Structure formats: structure tokens, C-alpha cells
Amino acid sequence: MAPALLIRDLTQVASPAGTGAPLRGAGLRRVDVVEDAYVLCRERSVAAVGRMAELEPLDGDVVEVDGRGLVALPGFVDCHTHACFAGDRVEEFDLRAGGASYEELHAAGGGILSTVRATRAAGEGALRAALERRRVAMRSHGTTTWEAKSGYGLDHDTELAQLRAIAAVGGVPTWLGAHAVPPEHGDADAYLDFALAEVLPEAAAIAEAADVFLERGAFDAGQARRYLEACGRAGLALRVHADQFTEGGGIPLAIELGARSVDHLEATGDAGVRSLAASDVTAVLLPVAALVLGRPQPPGRALADAGAAVALATDFNPGSAFGESLPLVCVLACTQAGLAPAEALAACTVNAAHVLGRADRVGRLAPGYDADVVLLDAPDWRYLAYHVAGGDVAVVVERGEVAWRR
Ligand code: NIG
Ligand code: FE
Numbered sequence: 179m180a181p182a183l184l185i186r187d188l189t190q191v192a193s194p195a196g197t198g199a200p201l202r203g204a205g206l207r208r209v210d211v212v213e214d215a216y217v218l219c220r221e222r223s224v225a226a227v228g229r230m231a232e233l234e235p236l237d238g239d240v241v242e243v244d245g246r247g248l249v250a251l252p253g254f255v256d257c258h259t260h261a262c263f264a265g266d267r268v269e270e271f272d273l274r275a276g277g278a279s280y281e282e283l284h285a286a287g288g289g290i291l292s293t294v295r296a297t298r299a300a301g302e303g304a305l306r307a308a309l310e311r312r313r314v315a316m317r318s319h320g321t322t323t324w325e326a327k328s329g330y331g332l333d334h335d336t337e338l339a340q341l342r343a344i345a346a347v348g349g350v351p352t353w354l355g356a357h358a359v360p361p362e363h364g365d366a367d368a369y370l371d372f373a374l375a376e377v378l379p380e381a382a383a384i385a386e387a388a389d390v391f392l393e394r395g396a397f398d399a400g401q402a403r404r405y406l407e408a409c410g411r412a413g414l415a416l417r418v419h420a421d422q423f424t425e426g427g428g429i430p431l432a433i434e435l436g437a438r439s440v441d442h443l444e445a446t447g448d449a450g451v452r453s454l455a456a457s458d459v460t461a462v463l464l465p466v467a468a469l470v471l472g473r474p475q476p477p478g479r480a481l482a483d484a485g486a487a488v489a490l491a492t493d494f495n496p497g498s499a500f501g502e503s504l505p506l507v508c509v510l511a512c513t514q515a516g517l518a519p520a521e522a523l524a525a526c527t528v529n530a531a532h533v534l535g536r537a538d539r540v541g542r543l544a545p546g547y548d549a550d551v552v553l554l555d556a557p558d559w560r561y562l563a564y565h566v567a568g569g570d571v572a573v574v575v576e577r578g579e580v581a582w583r584r
Contacts (some may be wrong), residue, residue, distance in 0.1 A: 181239035183578050185218040186552065188245035191215040191227050192545055192559035194524040199537030200487035201528055203361050207520045211559065217250050219549035219578040227440050227543055243580065248572055249559045251523065252543045253322025253550030255530035258417075258441050258462050258491035261312050261326040261349070262340045264304075264305060267295030268498045280471050280498060281423065284395060290330070290358040293496055297330035302339040309347045312502065314495070317345055317582045319503040320571045322550035323531065323540050325491075327389055328381070329354030335571040341384040350534050352417060353378075353385035354407045356397050359577040368402050374408045382412035386535065387438065389417040399427035403519075407436050415535060421445040424472070433457045439489065439533045443476040444468050451477055455484035462535050463525070464493035465510035471498050479516025488517070489533050490525040505571070508563040519560040549578035 195199060195208035211563045216233050218226040270283055270292070283289045297305065309326070316324055326349040331337035337355060344351040355373045361368035381388075388409030392402040406416050416437035422444055427455025429450045432440045440454065441462035454461050481488050488509050493499040508522040517525065531541035539548050553573040554561055561570055574582040 179238065180221065181241045182225070182576070183241050183243065183549065183575065184236065185217040185243045185245045185250060185553070185575070186216045186233070187230060188217070188248055188250050189213070189364065189557060190249040190559055191217055192249060192523070193227070193543040194528045194541070199528050200489070201524045201542070202487045203485045206482060206488065206524050207518060209520045209523060209559070215250070215545060216245070217551055219551070222549055222577040224543060224545055224547050224549050226545055231545070236347070243573065245494065245553060247555065248553040249553065249556055250543060251320075251552045251559055251562065252527045252541055252547070253552055253574070253576065254320045254526050255534065255541055256321045256492050256494070256504055256526075257439070257489055257530035257533040258315065259324060259465060260329060260354070260491055260495035261316070261324070262305060262309050262328065262344050263293050263297050263330045263496050264300035264308060265293060265496065267292065268495065277363060281395065284474055285575070287361070289497055291360070293330045294332055294358065294360060298333065298336045302343060304345040305339060306346060309343050311419040312431060313347050313349070316502045317574050318571065319505060320552040320574060321502070321504055321543070322533065322552070322574065322576050323350070323536065325350040325352055325534055327352040327354035328385075329357030329389070332358065332360040334376050335470055338380055341381060342374070345384055351385045351424040352387045352389050353381040353409070354383060354389040354391070356390040356402065358391065361457045366397055370401060370405055378408060378412055382409070382414055385414060387415040387417050391419040392426050392431070393419065393422055394424050396427065399431055402428065403435070406431070406437070410435060416520040417461040419442060421450065424469070425450065429454055432459050434493055438535070441491070442467065444473045448480070451480045451484050454481065455486040460487040460489050460529060462489045462533060463511065463515060464491055464499065465507055465515050466499040466501050467493045469510060470500070475510070475537070477515075478511055482517060482521055487529055487532070488521065488525050489529040490522060491530060505562055506567065509566050519563040519574060522563050523559070549575060551575040555584070
């Protein structure tokens, strides 16, 4: 039997309250906080959380972690990334800083398609090595469960190489087969003919979900419907990049098809907020993408007030959101998109786990959940959203073992 892990003398343990998922309304704002506390992990799971004064003597081998001055939170869940890519877009970043727009660069064959060229040229080994480095960076920001999308291959071999690399490095793979139309196909419909016939059968054996970029210049609502319906028939859960620049019908489509999430929502108006709140589809907010592209923030406060299930993610990618930090996402969510710290915590733990179909074992610090724990060097758990670029993540525990220390 592996030794138990006891994290002792913690200033606080904080975890979203309740047992169900996704959280919404008042449930999104309830956090269980235990002061002067411990977390006990056994066999890769949380065995107990409680007050030090009530800690019973432990039998067998125990590894202890000194939690003095630290607060424990559930490991963070990044439910939307494009972390599997080659190259970078620092040249475009420079051009955008000088006034060029993301959409102009995309229309001129740059943007996503420039990362497609680099990713096709890289080879699977190099892709996997790059992803392994980024996975360490994600962990150093407290991320213990993460999703990553394909979508920078857009041909048979590279899409599948991306999905294999993501699975091999421990991510949750999503097939973003409809991200952009690559130049060798005449138009979006011809590309979808190819992707659905030639790539979907093998992608569906690796990926857990499918995603589509529904936007002017990418795929329209009819094309997104065709893609998602085929992916649903192949057994994949459904996600939609919707309303990033324009309201394109992604919300009603996602609701009709029973998608897990709609992601972005920077352009979503009142009607979209109301219909999402009345649905089972989770709204995934990506505040770094809005920040970097100088777009309005998504309507986080309105969504939470209306009762929508809200999640947060980095959207980590080389173009619109080159950053792995969920703590930064929480800072932006609370200062720019109107969420409270408790809502931000639930949004990047329980609700993000729900989007990935894992809320039964990930996203809370409670007995029976996976022993994924983030220790912040802070006197209060709300430093997560309060300390800008604070670098407070001090220790990361994954499945009951210390995986990273500052
Ligand atoms: O979610 N909007 C489309 N896809 C990504 C950006 C990908 C890229 O720019 O490479 C996003 O922001
Ligand atoms: Fe994205």
C-alpha cells in the first residue's frame, strides 16, 4: 500500500460546497471553508478533510506536508485549451500591437492557418515534447486536469497526431476538426466532406468531445450543425466556440443538440444570456482571449445572475490567449467580468470538471474525490482572484503525490 499523504496545519481548506454539478445561482457562491485544517489523501483519493484539533492518530506509513501559512484548494481544471501546437505567433503579436486586427490577419492566411503550417511541419514527437513542457507550466499555475483541442492539423495525419499527443501527455482530447478551412480545400463544405469521412472515424476513437469554431470567416451555423450532428452520432460530447466576435446562432444550436458547453460569448446579448440560463449548457468564459484581443468581456455577471452554469478556462493558444494561468483567469473574471471569488472558484473547479464529464471525481476537496490539491502561499483562499500575477501557487499535489513545488 502506498503511504498516505497528510497535508497538515493549513490556514484554510476551501472547496465549492454541495455535491452536484454544475453549480448555478446561489449554489455557485457557496464555498465550504475549514480553518486550521488538514487534508488526508489515501490511494490517490481524498480520504478526509477536517480541523487539526479533530485529527485522529494515523496508522501505517504517512508522508507529511507542512501546510503552515498555506491554503488548500481543489486542483484547478482547465476545460478549454489549444495547448497542442508548434511554433508561436510572436510576429503577429507584434503586428497586432501596432494596430492589425486578429480577423484581418486570419483573412490574410495568418492567424490559425499560420499555426496549422507550423504544426503540420513539426512531427508528432516534437508536438508531444512541446506539449509536455506546457503541461509543466500549467501545473505550476495549479492546473491538475486539462483539456486540449486539435484543430491545428486540419489534415488526417496531423489531427490524429495532435489527439494522440494530448492523450499521451495526460490531457482530455477534444477533436476541433472544424477550426478553420485549410487552403487545399475549396470551401468549408468541401473541407467538412473530407473531415467527416476521413478523420472523424479515427478521431472519435481518441477524443472525448468535438468542437467547432462557429464564426464569420470560419464555419456558419448550418455547417456547425452538420459537423456536430455527425460527431454526436459517433459518440462524442459536443462543444461550440460561439459568439466570440458576432452572435452567429451558436447558443440555440448548442441547446438544441444538447452540447456540454458554449465557449467565448464575448458578443452574447440579453436573449442569449436568458436562453443559456434556462438550459443545461454550461457557459465557458475565456477572459484572457477578450483581454488580449481587446474585445468586450463576456457577460459573466448577467449569466450568473440569470442562473446559468458558468465555467472559466484559459483558452491557452498561440494567437488570442498565450497564457496557462487559471489564477490570472480568476483575477480577470472578478475584476472585468463581474464574478465573485466564490463563483470564480466553482467555475474553474466543479463546473469546469462538469464540462469535461468528470465532476463526480474532480473539482472538490472532499472524501472520495481525486487527491488533486493546490496549496497557495496566502492567508485567505480569495487571494486566488485577488493577487494579480501573484505566483501564490506553492505546492501542487496530483493523485495523492506532490507533483510540483515552487
Ligand atoms: O478560441 N477562436 C478560435 N480559436 C481560438 C484561437 C486559436 C488561435 O488563434 O490560434 C480561440 O480563441
Ligand atoms: Fe478556443
